[in-house]
Amino acid sequence: MLKKEIISINNISKEFKGKKALSSLSFNIQKGELIALIGSSGSGKTTLLNIFSSSIDPTQGEVIIDGKGINEYKSNKVFAKKVGMIRQQFDLVEELPVIHNVLAGRLSQWSTTKSILSLLIPQDKTLAIKSLKRVGLEDKLYEKTSNLSGGQKQRVALARLLVQNPEIVLADEPVASLDPTRSEDVLSLLVSLAKEENKTLITSLHSVKYAKKHFNRIIALRNGKIFFDLPTKDITESRLEDLYSLQELDNNE
Numbered sequence: 001m002l003k004k005e006i007i008s009i010n011n012i013s014k015e016f017k018g019k020k021a022l023s024s025l026s027f028n029i030q031k032g033e034l035i036a037l038i039g040s041s042g043s044g045k046t047t048l049l050n051i052f053s054s055s056i057d058p059t060q061g062e063v064i065i066d067g068k069g070i071n072e073y074k075s076n077k078v079f080a081k082k083v084g085m086i087r088q089q090f091d092l093v094e095e096l097p098v099i100h101n102v103l104a105g106r107l108s109q110w111s112t113t114k115s116i117l118s119l120l121i122p123q124d125k126t127l128a129i130k131s132l133k134r135v136g137l138e139d140k141l142y143e144k145t146s147n148l149s150g151g152q153k154q155r156v157a158l159a160r161l162l163v164q165n166p167e168i169v170l171a172d173e174p175v176a177s178l179d180p181t182r183s184e185d186v187l188s189l190l191v192s193l194a195k196e197e198n199k200t201l202i203t204s205l206h207s208v209k210y211a212k213k214h215f216n217r218i219i220a221l222r223n224g225k226i227f228f229d230l231p232t233k234d235i236t237e238s239r240l241e242d243l244y245s246l247q248e249l250d251n252n253e
């Protein structure tokens with residue numbers, strides 16, 4: 001299959017109040033790659049994902065998404081079709097029924113009238129049902145979101161992403177608050193949904209075990225720099241030990 005560069009970053013740095021969170025990162029991501037971002041707490045994973053999702057701007061450097069500078073995407077509608085993000089705290093509206101949260105994935109595509117109308121009468125109900133079926137929650141369409149378990153809420157967030165249908169899926173610690181069985185479940189689902197539609201998936205993870213099991217490329221960050229960027233098969237235990245032990249040394253300096 002012909003390779004297509006979907007994300008390209010060149011010399012990206014990010015500072016918060018003069019403190020560097022990311023330092024001169026450069027790499028390319030091909031369409032359809034499944035990438036895990038690992039590294040200790042504070043190493044810069046969320047900051048990098050936030051730059052890809054255009055929630056924050058880098059202090060320096062260039063971000064190219066599908067051949068176009070990230071700031072050249074003038075319309076939210078077009079950008080939402082390129083990039084979608086699942087966050088640590090599922091950012092669902094707990095008080096609303098599941099269907100409304102799922103259809104929120106469509107909001108950037110709708111007119112204001114349709115969005116407001118959707119709060120009263122869900123628009124595109126068939127689409128919501130189809131997405132909920134794919135995550136195994138079709139029986140929860142009208143359930144109040146707050147009544148769901150953590151794993152089910154994460155599946156609702158996945159269904160919302162399916163409705164948005166972006167080419168690039170970013171997930172920030174998507175299984176942070178789930179038990180091991182639910183984590184496996186949600187990660188397998190996320191990866192298989194991405195594979196089915198040849199989407200590019202970039203996920204930050206604390207668990208190296210999950211990163212190795214589900215992803216074919218692992219980018220490790222340490223103190224805002226790339227510590228390694230390797231195919232999963234080339235990652236050795238000693239490299240991983242170095243990643244986390246050196247971090248401790250850095251923190252103690």
Ligand SMILES: Nc1ncnc2c1ncn2[C@@H]1O[C@H](COP(=O)(O)OP(=O)(O)OP(=O)(O)O)[C@@H](O)[C@H]1O
Pocket residue numbers: 016017020021039040041042043044045046047048
């Ligand atoms: N809005 C902000 N204002 C100031 N500093 C910030 C901000 N966001 C992140 N930082 C700092 O940038 C660095 C990288 O943080 P980031 O959240 O990207 O790390 P992380 O690898 O995602 O950590 P975790 O695994 O704990 O989520 C940290 O030192 C953090 O304190």
